[in-house]
Amino acid sequence: MVGNISGVDADNFDWDTEDDLEIDNYAVSSHSDLSIPCREAVLGLEEASSSGESPSSKLIDQFVGMGFSREMVTKVIEEKGEENSNLILETLLEYSASTLPSSSNSKMINHFVGMGFPEEIVVKVVQENGEGNTESILETLLTYSALETTAPIQQNADSDNFSSDYQGSFLDDFSDFDSFSDTEEVMSPASDEERKLLHLTKMGYSEAEASVAMERCGPDSTIAELTDFICAAQMAKAADALFPLEEKKPCGNDSNHKKRRNWDYDLLIRKRKKKMKLEKRFDEDDEAVHLPNPMIGFGVPTESEQSTRVLPEAAVGPPYFYYENVALAPKGVWTTISRFLYDVEPEFVDSKFFCASARKRGYVHNLPIENRYPLLPFPPRTIHEAFPLTRKWWPSWDMRTKLNCLQTCISSARLTDKIRKALEDYDGVPPLGVQKYVLEQCRKWNLVWVGRNKVAPLEPDEVEMLLGFPKNHTRGGGISRTDRYKSLGNSFQVDTVAYHFSVLKDKSPAVSICYLFSQGSEVRRSWWEQTNQRGTLVEIPDVQDLNGDRLEQLIKTYGGFDLVVGGSPCNNLTGSNRYHRDGLEGKDSALFFDYCRILDLVKCIMNGTRSMTV
């Protein structure tokens, strides 16, 4: 079925965790192991079901969705043909940059307004600098905005407001600190502050920047606030540096330091935009992210309604990005995630609309949402369809039709025994109290009926099937049963993600597929080899090493990343965690900020090399 490699030119990388986290993080990292084939499945199937409708209208919609005028898109497609969407995109970008004169002038202005600059200033600066020269416009705008506000102070004020919800929970979280790898000695830092400091430096900020930020933001500040602060400070500095009217080259090829600066520079613009949005929003209302009911996101195959959306301008690719995590995270988490990902509204989807088990997840992505289509054949949608043999033993008072979320652990044999004993005393229907107990346990542990009065947890291959993976998919690496459950519990639901990715089918012709893993374990490698994965495997032992230089090199080697997929560890967010449900600042889940960092870098580098348009 997966006969072709052609399809999407996509890259998937994983920033999950460092490599010394042993089992816990092994699980986390395998999450992305499993996400790989899911994408392949997408590719294979897309190929199969692509012939139905007129490609050009779909193609046109795609580009119109990206913000180009229908007229221009149609024209370019006529000129260049439909096959090479990269070429089309390039041409469109070229046109929109060069045909600025009259009509697209406003587009240009919108572009900068979207970055957070006041409209009147943008208009003025554009006039002064000439429309062709985006770079000098940007510089001038930055200079202006640096004059007009003192970012750090303002930032300080904000962070106080924004974070009041959080502060309590992180104060005494020194806990164990073994997650940060070998570069530092294994000793635990003495305080929470040191921990944050270390984290920030690991993210690539200098120690000086980090400690200043800590000082200014106070000891209770969160990583999110600190990075915001540093960005604001860097921005002010960058603008300062521009004062003596020094020209800055896009991606200077001299010193690393210079390059780095330049990326930060671009990044600052975005952060600033976020900040301004936040301010604007502040007096409107608290805008808590609410989960939709039913949880169908922007649509699922079974509900035929098509929704549309307009992405914030800063969110429009390239590259595409796709971030995933648990929907039921502590308060404020999704607000923060959204804020850090260009204010894109999360798409909350429960995979029970795709398969026989629930999986409530939030996805923040900038993929088009029009003309999605499901992976075929449809997987079983009910427990009975998925496990026909259980029907014989399924009692009438167990009304479940869907399983709950597949987790990383299963119940023990003793529990099923206990349940059997509880039921054996009654011939027909047990009393309500017993029913209630049994059902409670069945829901909690996702038990199914495998015999008279006998329930059992799902087998690993059954979980694989529910999640949309081929049978024995997790067997390749020769891992233990426990670890198979763990890996699967951390995985995507294939049909759900495939549905979202289906819009990429027509995007571009076959190119190399490059996988980046941030954790090079033996298991991963052997899994990779034994399951005949295609594409290039690039392993990066520590995600923190994936800095701008490394990324630039990779982008040069592989011709760019079209898609940045990931889901940071959820263990500090999920309700299952009894001990360290610390939110986004938790020691594992905070790697979310590395995703943002990497995405920012990819975006900056790619757009830098493609001449500042977008």
Place this chain on the structure above:
DNA sequence: AAAAGGATGAAGCCCCGG
């Protein structure tokens, strides 16, 4: 040494009745 088992709530949502 490695794998499996057992015990361990709380947060946040929805819903309903008062």
Place this chain on the structure above:
DNA sequence: CCGGGGCTTCATCCTTTT
């Protein structure tokens, strides 16, 4: 409006067994 009950949740720590 409000409070209580029902429901779900990509888990962790420690002990026991293999």
